[in-house]
Amino acid sequence: MSKILKITGLEKTYPSGNKQLTVLHDISFEVERGQTFSIVGPSGSGKTTLLGLCAGLDSPNAGSVELCGQDLNNLNEDERAQLRNKEVGFIFQNFQLLPTLTALENVSVPLELQGNKDATKKSKILLEKVGLGVRIHHYPSQLSGGEQQRVALARAFANAPSILFADEPTGNLDAETGEKVIQLLLDLNKENGTTLVIITHDLELANRTQQILKLKGGKIVTNQPTTVL
Amino acid sequence: MAWRDAKASKVRLLLFMASIILGIAAVVSIQLFSTNLKDNIQRQSKSLMGADFIIDSRQVPTERAQAIIDSLQPDASEVNFVSMVAFPKNGGTKLVQVRGLEGDFPFYGTIDTQPSDVATSYQTSGGALVDATLMLQFDVQPGDSIKIGELTLPIAGALISIPGSSAISSSVAPPVIIPYRFIAETDLLQFGSRKEYQYFYKVSDTLNITRLQDQLEPLLDLENADLDTHLSTTKRLGQRYENVGKFLNLAAFIALLLGCIGIASSVHIYIKEKLRAIAVLKCMGASRLQSFLIFLIQIAGIGIVGGLIGSLIGVGLQELFPYLLKDFLPFALEITITAQPIIIGVLLGLFMSVLFALLPLLRTWYVSPLDVLRVDEKASQEPQSIRFLVFGAILVFLFLFSLWLIKDALYALVFVVATVITFAVLAGVALAFIKTIKRFFPKHWSFTARQSLLNLFRPNNQTVVLVVAIGLGTFLISTLYFTKDILLAKTEVGQSSENANIIILDVQREQRDLVAQSIISSGLPVLNSIPLVTMRMHSINGILVNELRQDSTRQVRGWILNHEFRTTYRDELTPSEELLEGEWIPRLTADDPVVISISDNLASDAKLSVGDPVTFNVQGVLMETTVGSIRQVDWAQMQLNFTIVFPAGVLEQAPQFNVFTTTVPDEASSAALQRNLVSKFPNVTIIDLRQVYTLVEDILDQVSWVINFMAFFSILTGIIVLIGSVRTSKYQRIKESVLLRTLGAKNTQILKISAFEYVFLGLLGSLIGILLALVSSLCLALFVFKEPFIPSLIPFVVFVPGITVLVVAIGLSNIQTVLRSSPLEVLRREG
Known part of the structure; x- marks a missing residue:
């Protein structure tokens, strides 16, 4: 299998008062194309920072991120945005839908940014897949949390990404709704052959992925296939 | 607690304050200026007229009028009339007001001349005092000659000012003063010529001139003569400037009102964001009054500090008025600073900001501690009756303040109603436009254009307030332009030969054929x-x-x-x-x-x-x-x-x-005709309508600064409201942009979305303003001026793009911060 994500010697520090606070320290790991991968760890262990660096949302202080064969250190902001638009999908804990757009318009955004002429048609199909075919013209404020996360899911798959990053996708949902969303996520992932990187507190969810990376205090504690854990 | 909370939001609170500072500055500066003007007029009462009282008649006084005039023993007298004069040095001719003076007029104030000593010596030396600007125009110096009718006199000096005359009033026919004894030699007081006889009196302070006026006025009236005292003249003058002052005050008040609406809108969003924090406070035991007072004190503080800063700016600003108004004022203005307008400025800042922020502030009263768990916007809304009460209080305050400004209940009511209607129309049209755009949304536009249009409807948007602010400013400027066009179109003299542009007055019967021949021999019809x-x-x-x-x-x-x-x-x-x-x-x-x-x-x-x-x-x-x-x-x-x-x-x-x-084709032939006629017929008066047209244009330009002043304040306040709104929505914009970038949008796409949004806002505001200006100008043209209305293109080609560019520039002023924000940082904050 080829590597879709390759992290080498990653370090990230933030200024804190007069000192530099190291959030991530010497992180290295790889994710295979098509693999499901979870990053777990307690609050403040650097999970979200790591996800941001992997997706090119922020720059590391040291080390490199190779995403879909491209070293992110060699790309500028717009080139990274273009890479995300073509290859990456996102799901956030708090959905992050644009409040001024309807469900359909929210899903269309990544396609519209590509200038895709069939954006509306494709988005409709995706919304039907997540069970929201009848609510396509609703605004985020008119949808429940579970429905909003399903719109976010449809949006994440809209540009047929090679890799999908999910940050605590069920964090704001009740257990039952959370389970439905996860099942949908895994199904869509399987159907599209997408690589999935999930950040979660939920060990049960982590156990449903193929590989688990455990972080603590900004360092890797373990990085093992699920069966071993 | 109010202070602690304010410290955390100081930039936003400072921007709220900025919204009212300009309005307060305008009100205070105009108040101070009006007070100064009144004081100056009273102080200079006698020197404005130059005498204690004057008797004047537009004909040779009748026997009975002359008897009254003589019995009071005039100290000086004058005859004045409008006539053509010629400068033999260069052949120039000009319509002037000839004033033949006798006696020591003025008794109060001075005639300012260059050189200064000729103001008193011209009577004995027998020279003429010629308007200084006129001397410059015709390049004549003291010692050169001036020909008035049949009389040629040496020019003694340049006349700079004389009591009772302003630059504007003397620009049609500038004054030329000569000793009274030479008037007969001019041979200009012929039949039909318009003239005025004036008799000047100086009396002791113990004489009650108002009683004298009451006694003599009816008698003089019967003889077609008139008696004016320095008191009645200055009262009239005071009233005239007081009216200008009232008008300017109302203009400033509108700017303040606009600022207050800006405050209300910003406070509304500010409080909405604080609702959860207020609920937390209530959970911890804060009473309704305590939580209400935290924010009331903040707003009151803003009002007081804003009022104080505005007042200080107003004090500085009013120093400009004497320069702006110098052509209109027949006297020099001394500026002094009084406490009253400053106190009014501070109080006005306090009342206006609290009153307009009251409605959003009241929401803090009705916030339920339960909102900690879930903010329910509808549950925390104040009852309908309270809203009506606040609206009522605002209207009553507006009425009382306007009443205090213009001292007339009916006009104050008309002003308040007209203001409410104007704002309602602007807001109504803005809302209608927005609804129309929403309904007929251009679905086939590009993503960036559609996204920017959608931003106009984003939650917590201030689109209507901004459109009202931009619209009002554009409306005022455009109406001024269109009205000026209508007025100028009415006075315009066509260049085609069928339109007369030269009028020759005072042609005596025996001169009739000769004048006609002279015109025809000059090749003119x-x-x-x-x-x-x-x-x-x-x-x-x-x-x-x-x-x-x-x-x-x-x-x-x-x-x-x-x-x-x-x-x-x-x-x-x-x-x-x-x-x-x-x-x-x-x-x-x-x-x-x-x-x-x-x-x-x-x-x-x-x-x-x-x-x-x-x-x-x-x-x-x-x-x-x-x-x-x-x-x-x-x-x-x-x-x-x-x-x-x-x-x-x-x-x-x-x-x-x-x-x-x-009709003359050009300046040169006009001058040649005037020279020809004045040399042959010194008594005729020639008016070149093209010069009058230029003069009307000049006067309109001078007057238009008043309306420009209004528009300037409205637009400036609008800009501050806009900056406040951009600032208020900054975090929301950063969040949206970051999300778009996370989804793969390039910086140029985000920049375009923001730029388009402000282009729409600027276009919408300025177009609504112009649309309303077109309607109001059309009404003015139809019902007041009774003229066909052909709108000028200037507002469309200059104001619309100009204002839009300004709005875009302000809107994009903080885009760099938005573009530089790290997506991860923002997403984490949200998470």
Whole structure:
């Protein structure tokens, strides 16, 4: 299998008062194309920072991120945005839908940014897949949390990404709704052959992925296939 | 707690404050200026007139009037009239007001001249004092000559100012002062010429001149003379400037109002964001009053500090007024600073900001501690009755403040209603536009264009407030432009040969043919030769004018009783006249009863209808006439119009003089004609309508600063409201942009979305403003000026893009921060 994500010697520090606070320290790991991968760890262990660096949302202080064969250190902001638009999908804990757009318009955004002429048609199909075919013209404020996360899911798959990053996708949902969303996520992932990187507190969810990376205090504690854990 | 909370939001609170600072500055500066103006007028009362009182008459005083004048022993006298003068040095000619002075006028104040000593020596040396600007225009110096009628005098010096005259009032016919004893030698006081005789008096301070005026005024009235004291003149002057002051005050008040609406809108969003924090406070035991006071104190603080800063700016700003108004003021203005306007500024800041922020502030009162768990916007809303109460309080305050400003309940009410309507119309049109855009949303536009349009409807948007602010400013500026166009179109003299642009007045009967020949020999056409016969009304509807003067219940307007009418006779209507009632009689024979045609304004002022008898005193001969027809006259047409027109065949033998009109192709031929005519006929007066047109344009330019001032403040306040709004929505914008970037949007795409949003906002605001200006100007054109309205392109090609660019520039001012924000940082904050 080829590597879709390759992290080498990653370090990230933030200024804190007069000192530099190291959030991530010497992180290295790889994710295979098509693999499901979870990053777990307690609050403040650097999970979200790591996800941001992997997706090119922020720059590391040291080390490199190779995403879909491209070293992110060699790309500028717009080139990274273009890479995300073509290859990456996102799901956030708090959905992050644009409040001024309807469900359909929210899903269309990544396609519209590509200038895709069939954006509306494709988005409709995706919304039907997540069970929201009848609510396509609703605004985020008119949808429940579970429905909003399903719109976010449809949006994440809209540009047929090679890799999908999910940050605590069920964090704001009740257990039952959370389970439905996860099942949908895994199904869509399987159907599209997408690589999935999930950040979660939920060990049960982590156990449903193929590989688990455990972080603590900004360092890797373990990085093992699920069966071993 | 209020202070601690304010410290955390100080930038936003400072921006709220900025919204009212300008309005307060405007109100305070105008208040201070008005107070200063009033003080100056009172202090300079006597030197404004130059005397304690004046008796004046527009004809040689009658025997009885002369007896009154002589019995009071005048200390100085003057005769003045408008005439052409020539400068032999270079052949230049110009229409001036010749003032023949005798005695030591002015008794108060001074005549300022260059060199200064000629102000007193010109009487003995026998020279002329010529308006300083006129001397510059014609490049003449003291020692050169000036030819006034048949008289040539040396120029003693340049006249800079004289009590009672302002630059604007003397720009049509600049003054030339000569010793009274030379007036006869000019040979200009001929029959038909317009002149004024003035007698100046200086009396001791113990004499009650108001009582003297009460005693003599009725007697002088009967003799067509008038008595004016320095007190009545300054009162009139004070009133005139007070009216300007009131108008400016209202303009400033509108800017303040706009700022307050900006505050209300910003506070609304500010409080909405604080609702959860307020709920937390309530959970921890804060009472409703305590949580309400935290924010009330903040807003009151903003009001007081804003009021103070505004007042200080106002104090600085009012120093500019004397420079801006110098051409309108017949005296030098001394500026002093009084405490009252500053106190008013601070109080106004406090009341206006609290009052307008009250509605959003009241939400803090109704926030439930349960909102900690879930903010329910509807549950925390204040009851309907409270909202009406607050709106009522705002309207009452607006009315009371306007009443205090203009001291007239009806006008204050009209102002408040008109303001509410203007704002409602602007907001209504803005809302309608937004709804229309929403309904007919351009689904096929590009993603960036659609996204930017959608931003106008984002939650917590301030689109309507911004459109109102931008719209109001554009509306004021555009209305000014359109109105100016209408006014100028009315006065414009066409370049085509059929339109007269030169009027030659005071042509005596024996000069008639010679003047006509001179015009024709200059290669110019004689367009009109209009005879003028002067007369006064002797009786109206059978009642003697003298009786009417004493009748306090009369309905006939006073001016009719003393007016010397310049009438004409002809056998046809002119293009500027339209018959409203009766029958137009072109010609009469000697035996026919005399039937006249009068203008509609004369008919209304003199209470005359078709068939009513009027007797005229034509140079001592009484002539009985009957009103045969009433005409509507377009007085604004730049041509000779008449209130009274006789049919041909009646006045041909009466003493009369003529008016000629002609058309000249350019400046040079106008000057040549004037030189030619003035050298041959020194008594004739020549008016070049093209110069009058330029003058009207100049005056409009001078007056327009007042409206520009209004518009300037509205636009500036609008800009501050816009900056406040951009700042308020900054975090929301960062969040949206970051999300778009996370989804793969490039910086240029985000920049385009923001830029388009402000382009839409700027275009919407300025177009609504212009649209309303078009409607109001059309109404003005149709109902007030009665002129066809062809809108100028300037507002469309200059204001719309200009204002839009300004809005975009402000909107994009903080885009760099948005573009630089790290997506991860923002997403984490949200998480």
